[in-house]
Amino acid sequence: DVKVTQSSRYLVKRTGEKVFLECVQDMDHENMFWYRQDPGLGLRLIYFSYDVKMKEKGDIPEGYSVSREKKERFSLILESASTNQTSMYLCASSGQLSGANVLTFGAGSRLTVL
Amino acid sequence: QKEVEQDPGPLSVPEGAIVSLNCTYSNSAFQYFMWYRQYSRKGPELLMYTYSSGNKEDGRFTAQVDKSSKYISLFIRDSQPSDSATYLCATPPLNSGGSNYKLTFGKGTLLTVNP
Numbered sequence: 260d261v262k263v264t265q266s267s268r269y270l271v272k273r274t275g276e277k278v279f280l281e282c283v284q285d286m287d288h289e290n291m292f293w294y295r296q297d298p299g300l301g302l303r304l305i306y307f308s309y310d311v312k313m314k315e316k317g318d319i320p321e322g323y324s325v326s327r328e329k330k331e332r333f334s335l336i337l338e339s340a341s342t343n344q345t346s347m348y349l350c351a352s353s354g355q356l357s358g359a360n361v362l363t364f365g366a367g368s369r370l371t372v373l
Numbered sequence: 374q375k376e377v378e379q380d381p382g383p384l385s386v387p388e389g390a391i392v393s394l395n396c397t398y399s400n401s402a403f404q405y406f407m408w409y410r411q412y413s414r415k416g417p418e419l420l421m422y423t424y425s426s427g428n429k430e431d432g433r434f435t436a437q438v439d440k441s442s443k444y445i446s447l448f449i450r451d452s453q454p455s456d457s458a459t460y461l462c463a464t465p466p467l468n469s470g471g472s473n474y475k476l477t478f479g480k481g482t483l484l485t486v487n488p
Contacts, residue, residue, distance in 0.1 A: 299381070366414075366415055
C-alpha cells in the first residue's frame with residue numbers, strides 16, 4: 260500500500276522555536292507538497308517541490324522554508340515559530356492516475372505553538 | 374472570484390438519505406475534477422475523479438460535472454454513518470507548460486450521517 264508518512268502527529272512548541280516537520284513517501288513520486296489546513300480556510304499550499312533540491316512557493320510561504328535533499332523526503336521548517344502557525348500540516352506527494360495528477364496525503368501533523 | 378467554491382455546510386442527514394455535495398469553479402479550461410474525503414484527524418484521501426463532463430459512478434458514489442454551468446457534484450446514495458467526513462472538491466489549474474500537479478481545493482463540506 261502506498262504511503263506518505265509524517266513523522267510527528269502532534270507537536271507542542273514555544274514561540275520562537277525552530278520546528279522541523281518531516282515527510283517521507285515510498286511511491287517514487289517526483290512532486291511533493293506541504294499544505295496547512297485551518298477551519299474556515301481549507302487547505303492552503305505552503306510550498307511544493309517537483310524534484311530533488313527544487314522548490315516553489317505556494318500561496319502562503321511566509322514564515323516557512325523547505326528542504327528536499329532526497330527524492331523521498333520533504334521537510335517543512337518553521338525558522339521561528341509563532342502562534343499564528345498553530346495548525347494542521349499536511350504533506351502530500353503526487354503521481355499520475357489515468358492522466359490526472361492525484362495527491363496522496365499523509366495523516367497530518369498537528370502543531371500547537373504556545 | 375476564487376477558483377473553486379464549496380458550500381462549507383455542515384450538512385447533517387439521516388442514515389439512508391441521498392446526499393448531494395456541490396462545488397462551482399471559475400475557469401472553464403479546467404478538465405479534471407476530483408473529490409477527496411477526509412475523516413476526522415486524518416489526511417484527505419482520493420474518493421473519485423472525473424475528466425471533462427458527465428457522470429462517473431463507483432458503488433454508492435456518483436461524481437457529476439456540468440461544464441456549461443461550471444458545477445461539480447458528488448452524490449451519495451443510501452448514506453451510512455461511515456460516510457461522515459469532510460468532502461473536498463479539487464481541480465488542477467492550467468498553467469504555462471501544461472503542468473497540472475498543483476491542485477486547487479474547495480474549503481470542504483462537513484457531512485454527518487446520523488444512525
